[in-house]
Amino acid sequence: MTSTSTNLEAWTSPEARQRLYRRSLAVVVVSQVFGGAGLAAGVTVGALLAQQMLGGAGVAGLPAALFTLGSALAAFSVGRLTQHSGRRLGLAAGFLAGAAGAVGIVVAAVLDNPVLLFVSLFLYGSGTATNLQARYAGTDLAPEQSRGTAVSIAMVSTTFGSVAGPNSVELLGDVAVSFGIPALAGPFLLAAVAFGLAALFLLVFLRPDPFQVARALALHDATARADAIASAGTAVPESTVTEPSNRGVVVGATVMVVTQIAMVAIMTMTPVHMREHHHSLGDVGFVIGMHIGAMFLPSLVSGPLVDRVGRLPMAAASGVTLLCAGLVSALAPGDSLGLLTLALVLLGLGWNLGLISGTTLIVDSTPLATRARTQGAVDVLIALAGAGGGAASGLVVAASSYATLSLAGGFLALLLLPVVTWSRQARPPVQAA
Numbered sequence: 001m002t003s004t005s006t007n008l009e010a011w012t013s014p015e016a017r018q019r020l021y022r023r024s025l026a027v028v029v030v031s032q033v034f035g036g037a038g039l040a041a042g043v044t045v046g047a048l049l050a051q052q053m054l055g056g057a058g059v060a061g062l063p064a065a066l067f068t069l070g071s072a073l074a075a076f077s078v079g080r081l082t083q084h085s086g087r088r089l090g091l092a093a094g095f096l097a098g099a100a101g102a103v104g105i106v107v108a109a110v111l112d113n114p115v116l117l118f119v120s121l122f123l124y125g126s127g128t129a130t131n132l133q134a135r136y137a138g139t140d141l142a143p144e145q146s147r148g149t150a151v152s153i154a155m156v157s158t159t160f161g162s163v164a165g166p167n168s169v170e171l172l173g174d175v176a177v178s179f180g181i182p183a184l185a186g187p188f189l190l191a192a193v194a195f196g197l198a199a200l201f202l203l204v205f206l207r208p209d210p211f212q213v214a215r216a217l218a219l220h221d222a223t224a225r226a227d228a229i230a231s232a233g234t235a236v237p238e239s240t241v242t243e244p245s246n247r248g249v250v251v252g253a254t255v256m257v258v259t260q261i262a263m264v265a266i267m268t269m270t271p272v273h274m275r276e277h278h279h280s281l282g283d284v285g286f287v288i289g290m291h292i293g294a295m296f297l298p299s300l301v302s303g304p305l306v307d308r309v310g311r312l313p314m315a316a317a318s319g320v321t322l323l324c325a326g327l328v329s330a331l332a333p334g335d336s337l338g339l340l341t342l343a344l345v346l347l348g349l350g351w352n353l354g355l356i357s358g359t360t361l362i363v364d365s366t367p368l369a370t371r372a373r374t375q376g377a378v379d380v381l382i383a384l385a386g387a388g389g390g391a392a393s394g395l396v397v398a399a400s401s402y403a404t405l406s407l408a409g410g411f412l413a414l415l416l417l418p419v420v421t422w423s424r425q426a427r428p429p430v431q432a433a
Contacts, residue, residue, distance in 0.1 A: 011208075011213060011217060012217065012220060017141060017217070020141055020208070020210070020213060021141035021142060021143075021150075021210075024137065024138075024140065024141060024206065024210040025138050025142075025150065025153055025154065027201070027202065027205045027206045028134055028137045028138050028154050028157075028206075029153065029154065029157040030157070030201055030205075031091070031095075031134060031198045031201050031202050031206075032131065032134055032154055032155070032157040032158045032198075033157050033158070033160045034194045034195070034197045034198035034201065035095065035127065035130065035131035035134065035158060035194065035195065035198045036131065036157070036158035036159065036160060036194075036292075036296070037190055037191070037194035038095075038098060038099075038102065038127050038128075038131065038190070038191040038192075038194035038195040038198065039127060039128045039131050039158075039191070045169060045184045045186075045187050045271070046063030046067070046121070047063055047268055047269070047271055047272055047394075048184055048271055048272070048275065048284075049063065049105075049109065049117075049182075049184040049185065050062050050063045050117070051272060052182075052184060053109070053112060053114055053117060054114060062118075062121075062390075062391065062394070063121050063390070065387045065388075065390040065391035066118055066121035066122050066125070066387075067101075067121045067122065067124045067125035067128060068125060068128070068264065068383045068384070068386035068387035068390055069122060069125065069383065069384070069387045070101070070121065070122035070123055070124065070125025070126055070129070071125035071126065071128045071129030071132075071379075071383040071386070072125075072129070072379075072380045072383035072384050072387065073125075073126075073380075074094050074097065074098075074125060074126035074129035074130060074383075075129040075132075075133060075376050075377075075379035075380045075382070075383055076376050076377065076379075076380045077093075077094070077376075078090045078091065078093070078094045078129065078130055078133050078376055079133070079372050079373050079374075079375055079376010079377060079379065079380075080372075080373060080376060081093060082133075082211060082372040082375075082376070083370075083371075083372035083373045083376075086209035086211050086212045087136075087137045087140065087202075087206060087209055087210055087211045087212075088202055088203065088206040088207065088209045089203075090133070090372075091130055091133065091134055091137065091199075091202050091206075092199040092200075092202045092203045093199075094126050094127065094129060094130025094133065094199075095126075095127055095130050095131075095195045095196070095198045095199035095202070096195070096196065096199045097123055097126035097127070097130075098123070098124055098125070098126040098127015098128065098130060098131075098191070098195040099127065099191070099192045099193075099195035099196040099199065100123055100192075101120045101121065101122070101123030101124030101125070101126060101127065102120075102124050102127070102188045102189075102191035102192035102195060103120075103188075103192045104116060104119065104120025104123060104124075105117060105120040105121060105124060105185060105188045106176075106181060106185045106188050106189060106192070107120070108120055109181065109182045109184065109185035109188075110180070110181055110182070110185070124188075124191070125383070127191065127195040129379060129383060130198075131158065131198075132379060132382075133375070133376070133379060134154060135151050135154045135155055135355075135359060136151075136359070136363070136372070136375050137154065137206075137210055137211070138150040138151055138153055138154035139151060139359075139360075139363045140210035140211045140213075140214040141210050141213065141214050144364075145307060146307060147307070147360050147363050147364065148302075148303045148304065148305075148306030148307040148311070148356055148357075148360045149303045149304050149306075149307055150303070151299070151303055151306075151356050151359050151360060151363075152299035152300065152302060152303020152304065152306075152356055153299070153303065155296050155299040155303075155352070155355070155356070156296055156297060156299040156300050156303075157296075158295075158296045159292070159293055159296040159297045168187070168190070168285070169186070169187055169281050169282070169284070169285035170281055170282050170285065172186035172187050172189065172190055173186040173187075173281070174186075175189070176189060211372060214368060215368045215369075218368045246365075247365075247423065248361050248362070248364055248365025248423075249361075249362060249365045249366065249374065249378070251312075251315075251358075251361055251419060251420075251422075251423040252311075252357075252358040252359070252360075252361030252362040252365065252378070253358065253362070253378045253381055253382075254358075254415075254416075254419050255315045255318065255354050255357060255358035255361070255416060255419065256354060256355055256358035256359070256378065256381075256382050257381050257382055257385040258319075258354070258385075258412060258413060258415055258416055258419075259318055259319075259322060259350060259351050259353075259354030259355065259358070259413065259416075260351070260382045260385045260386045260389065261385045261386070261388065261389040261409070261412060262322045262325075262326070262347075262350070262351075262389070262409040262410065262412050262413045263295075263322070263347055263348070263350070263351040263389075263409075264385075264386040264389040264390050264393070265389035265390065265392060265393040265396075265405060265408070265409045266325070266326065266329055266343075266344075266347055266393070266405060266406050266409045267288075267291060267344065267347060268389070268390045268393045268394070269393045269394065269397050269402055269405060270284075270287065270288070270291075270329075270340065270344060270402075271284045271287075271288065272394075272397070273334065273397070273402040274287065274334075274340065276334070277334035277335050278335070279335075279337065283337055286337075286341070287337070287340055287341050287344050288344070290341050290344060290345050290348075291344035291345060291347060291348045292348065293345075293348070294344070294345040294346070294347070294348030294349045294352065295348035295349075295351050295352050296348075296352065298348075298349055298352050298353075299352060299356060302314065302352055302353055302356050303356055306356050306357050306360050307360075311357045311360050311361050311364070312357070312420045312423055312424060313420075314353050314356070314357040315353070315354060315357040315358065315361075315416055315419075315420050316416060316417055316420045317353050318350050318351070318352075318353035318354035318357065318413070318416060319350070319354075319413045319414055319415070319416030319417055319420075320350075320413075321346055321349050321350035321353060322346075322347065322350035322351070322354075322409070322410060322413030323410040323411065323413050323414055324346050324350075324410070325343050325344075325346035325347035325349075325350055325406075325409075325410060326343075326347075326406045326407055326408075326409045326410015326411065326413070327406075327407070327410055328342055328343040328346060329343035329344070329347070329402075329403075329406035329410075330402075330403040330404075330406035330407045330410070331403070334402075343406070350413065354416070362374065362375060362378055363375075389409075393405055396408065
């Protein structure tokens, strides 16, 4: 905090804050392009790799469960490190751990070592968690009325890498085979490089650290207000003191947890379902690429809508969209590439609406003194929810069917409607940044 405190006067004007906000957001955007390419590997071929190495649909959900469990630990660690040392070190450390995990997965595939595969998948989850945590970096210096838009800009940049990754599955598989590596491990080669580049870019360019600057500016502004009141000889009005809103945190966390369970469960088993109906790896890559694109690209519109229409209406829209995704996925014939694509696009869109509205509720409801720790704790819940959804998805399909899984995920999302209704009964106060 020494350098931050020393240069604080340079950032106190509204114009300087806006310039720093835009610069920090630009750095986050570039890192998210790399991070998106890294996270796509696990989504696209993780289940297929586990099925190839271990056999049976029942184990196909294990990769999603393992790397989301790993992302839970990473979310907690990155949140704590960010609160103590800033976004730059927190995010860079998470991406480096994800890169190491991706390398381990490749080695495990070459050696046909399931134990190493499980450990590496757990570590690979650090990259996926960090890529998600980076969305908060965009809000550190964002004006209160633009927080949803800030989250959306950080997220939409993930699209470029995350869509390219799944659509390069066959090419990456050919490259891997040329080096004596199993084809399904090819995308993890890309993940290792992508996560590493994201970490390097953040370490070099995310200066000054936006979280540390935001915290210093908040302290500066509070001190200035107190000095102004003291010099005027008046007491601080009780109404100007706001407490953190537990209700806002609970609602934001619930929205993101429910959407994560529904999305991960259906998404995890879709590649397995498609392969059982004789779709090619190219078809799988296309559907997952469209799904990931729908997870992030709509942020161009959904972020501003969260700011203008409101956090809660967009959370409700998320639940309805996920229900539609579950219905289409359940009713689509297994050989219908078009309907499966539509279902996965709706699934990604519903997740997007839930994540942006939920994230913005969390930022609105937490003070900077505890914000990064709270964000990390909430993302732990999200990761654990994803792990549960991923692990249960294979078991549900093995015991019943992909259609049953899809319907269960869709109807689960309807829980968001009573949550939104409960929240409207006592709207939480917005915290000053």
